[in-house]
Amino acid sequence: xxxxxxxxxxxxxxxxxxxxxxxxxxxxxxxxxxxxxxxxxxxxxxxxxxxxxxxxxxxxxxxxxxxxxxxxxxxxxxxxxxxxxxxxxxxxxxxxxxxxxxxxxxxxxxxxxxxxxxxxxxxxxxxxxxxxxxxxxxxxxxxxxxxxxxxxxxxxxxxxxxxxxxxxxxxxxxxxxxxxxxxxxx
Numbered sequence: 625x626x627x628x629x630x631x632x633x634x635x636x637x638x639x640x641x642x643x644x645x646x647x648x649x650x651x652x653x654x655x656x657x658x659x660x661x662x663x664x665x666x667x668x669x670x671x672x673x674x675x676x677x678x679x680x681x682x683x684x685x686x687x688x689x690x691x692x693x694x695x696x697x698x699x700x701x702x703x704x705x706x707x708x709x710x711x712x713x714x715x716x717x718x719x720x721x722x723x724x725x726x727x728x729x730x731x732x733x734x735x736x737x738x739x740x741x742x743x744x745x746x747x748x749x750x751x752x753x754x755x756x757x758x759x760x761x762x763x764x765x766x767x768x769x770x771x772x773x774x775x776x777x778x779x780x781x782x783x784x785x786x787x788x789x790x791x792x793x794x795x796x797x798x799x800x801x802x803x804x805x806x807x808x809x810x
Contacts, residue, residue, distance in 0.1 A: 674790030678728030681735070681783045684776065685720065689757060698757050705749035710738035732787035739781050751777050 656664075689695030691713030703712055710716075711734075719731035742750065748770070755773025 674728065674787060675726070677783055677786040677790055678723050678726065678731075681728055681731060681780070681787055682720065682723055684780050684783065685716075687758065687761070687776075688754070689761075691717070698753070701753045702750060705746065705753045706738065706742055707746040708738045708741040710734055710741060728787045729791040732784035732791075735780060735784040736788070739777075739784075747777060748774070 689698040691699060699712060703709060716731060716734055719734055722728075723731045739747075751773030752770050753773065754776050755769030755771065758772050758776060759767060759769045
């Protein structure tokens with residue numbers, strides 16, 4: 625599941641294309657040669673971490689039962705086992721919708737807050753609840769539900785961190801030059 629690409633999300637990419645490749649933001653595709661297209665691909669790949677991580681975060685959440693009446697028991701069990709309401713649909717619905725529009729950092733912060741609230745036994749219990757539903761829906765009866773749930777939780781936590789890490793605001797020419805200077809000893 626990928627978030628929508630909105631102009632405000634791609635502003636940093638447009639800035640880098642203008643700076644790195646001297647491409648005007650209103651340049652028509654017909655004016656690009658193969659080298660220009662390859663340059664755009666390289667710069668876009670460098671900026672894709674946040675977009676990909678947000679998409680993965682949404683994909684992980686989509687693997688859980690939908691927040692409907694049918695999934696009510698799962699979400700109730702998850703709340704009781706994890707000891708946190710941060711992951712309940714009522715508390716993340718608006719954040720999920722923003723992530724679908726390309727803004728995943730608020731959802732990532734909420735998820736990391738949930739992990740911060742959980743004690744190790746609560747995390748194990750939450751993993752068991754999640755693992756049970758994933759084992760049933762993914763038809764993986766030969767794997768332990770606790771293992772499946774813990775892997776899912778680890779993936780969710782690391783992906784949330786990746787979303788925040790990729791959402792850095794220092795990605796500008798001066799920041800890049802400072803990085804190069806630091807590593808070259810200049």
